[in-house]
Amino acid sequence: xxxxxxxxxxxxxxxxxxxxxxRMRQQMDNFLSRVSDSGMTSxxxxxxxxxxxxxxxxxxxxxxxxxxxxxxxxxxxxxGNNLSISGERKIEAEKDNVRYHRKEREEGKFSxxxxxxxxxxxxxxxAALTNGxxxxxxxxxxxxxxxxxxIN
Amino acid sequence: xTEAEAKExxxxxxxxxxxxTEQTRPGAIYTPDVDxxxxxxxxxxxxxxxxxxxxxMAIDLRDDVLTLTGEAETDxxxxxxxxxxxxxxxxxxxxxxxxxxxxxxxxxxxxxDGVLRLxxxxxxxxxxxxxxxxxx
Numbered sequence: 001x002x003x004x005x006x007x008x009x010x011x012x013x014x015x016x017x018x019x020x021x022x023r024m025r026q027q028m029d030n031f032l033s034r035v036s037d038s039g040m041t042s043x044x045x046x047x048x049x050x051x052x053x054x055x056x057x058x059x060x061x062x063x064x065x066x067x068x069x070x071x072x073x074x075x076x077x078x079x080g081n082n083l084s085i086s087g088e089r090k091i092e093a094e095k096d097n098v099r100y101h102r103k104e105r106e107e108g109k110f111s112x113x114x115x116x117x118x119x120x121x122x123x124x125x126x127a128a129l130t131n132g133x134x135x136x137x138x139x140x141x142x143x144x145x146x147x148x149x150x151i152n
Numbered sequence: 153x154t155e156a157e158a159k160e161x162x163x164x165x166x167x168x169x170x171x172x173t174e175q176t177r178p179g180a181i182y183t184p185d186v187d188x189x190x191x192x193x194x195x196x197x198x199x200x201x202x203x204x205x206x207x208x209m210a211i212d213l214r215d216d217v218l219t220l221t222g223e224a225e226t227d228x229x230x231x232x233x234x235x236x237x238x239x240x241x242x243x244x245x246x247x248x249x250x251x252x253x254x255x256x257x258x259x260x261x262x263x264x265d266g267v268l269r270l271x272x273x274x275x276x277x278x279x280x281x282x283x284x285x286x287x288x
Contacts, residue, residue, distance in 0.1 A: 038231040048161040048237040054232035061232060067241060067266035089161060099190055104185040105200055108161040117235065132202035132266015135227065 009094065016124040018147050048110040049085070049134075058145060060138040067132035068105070073091035074129065076136060086111035169245055180242035184220070184268075188248075194273040195252060201244045202266035211261055211270060218270070279286045 049064040062083060066074070074087040091107040119141035127136045169181040188199040201209070203224030212219040222244040250272070258273040 046163050048163045050163055051236065052234070052239060053236040054234050055230060056229065056231045056233065060235075061228070063228075065266070067200040067202040070265065091187075094189060094196070095191060098189040098196075099191075099258060101188040103187050105187050105198060106161060106185075108159040110161040129265075131205060131225070131263075132200070133227075 027121075047112045047114065051114060053114070053116075055117075056082065058140055060118075060120065062114065062134075062136040062138065063130060064134045066129070066134050069082070069129075069132070071129050074134070076125075076127050078120065078125045078138070080122075081118070081120055082113055082115045083125075083135075083138065084111065084113045085134070120144070164216055165238055168240075180240045181245050182240070183246055184222075184244045186246065190252075192272050195250070195254070197248075197268075197270040197272070199244075199246070199268040199270070200266065201263075201268055204244065204263065204266065205242060206263050206266075209261075209263055209268065211268075212257075212270075213254065213256060213259070215248075216250045218250055218272075220244065220270075222268075241288045 032145070049066055052062075052063045054061045064085065066087075066089070068091065069087060069089050073090065076082045086109075089107045091105060092147045104121065116138060121139040121141050124139040127134065129135075164185075169183050171181075175181070176219040184199040184201050187196075188198075189196055197218075199220060201220075201222045201224070203226075204222035205225060208223040208225065210219075210221040212221070224241050224244065226241050253275045254272045255275045260271045262269045265281075
């Protein structure tokens with residue numbers, strides 16, 4: 001007490017800096033839990049490529065826009081409940097004597113892993129690349145499929 | 153690319169077109185990424201338009217204004233329920249003004265793997281002709 005008085009600190013709210021920090025920490029926790037609760041935003045990993053994932057009764061369907069990428073430059077693997085898509089986008093060099101006005105298209109490597117929400121049958125995964133759109137069809141595992149229960 | 157290690161591709165949000173005029177038909181309109189380069193004989197344009205088929209692609213050139221329009225096909229079945237939707241599907245639209253005179257008859261367009269390649273040949277410049285004056 002004597003020390004606090006000596007340094008001119010008001011003794012009656014000496015704890016306030018810490019309670020303020022505590023309050024900020026709680027707000028941060030609330031914010032983070034809100035963000036991770038809304039599945040849509042948290043799953044947008046910001047990793048190339050952007051994906052759209054849908055499901056029906058028997059399958060998950062994963063689509064990605066991959067213009068100008070040939071099937072040979074793509075690698076898709078299924079392990080457990082995870083799908084990984086990796087590859088490289090190559091843009092062929094044009095003739096030397098050309099002058100670029102715009103260069104917005106990019107080339108480079110990419111790799112992304114997606115964990116699917118349920119069990120999958122990794123043997124039955126098929127993929128197709130048409131018009132620059134990759135579509136991966138992933139059959140759901142037998143136990144993950146919804147079962148129709150009949151009422152007697 | 154001469155670099156030993158290819159760089160990593162980054163996600164870029166699809167650019168949605170913003171116009172003052174309202175569309176009569178609903179749906180998102182995106183601006184495709186393009187490369188444009190010029191050689192001595194022609195101008196080449198490459199545009200990323202994934203999901204667009206040749207039937208749904210329209211290229212229009214009038215009064216030096218080049219318009220690209222494409223509609224991406226949504227191949228999702230009605231029975232599919234969305235889980236994660238990171239990109240939107242819609243139309244592509246982009247317009248350019250050409251400063252060079254283009255030979256309209258020789259324009260070629262090719263759509264492959266969702267990439268449009270448009271070659272606009274320049275009009276051949278009149279070859280300078282030397283006129284000899286003969287002494288009369």
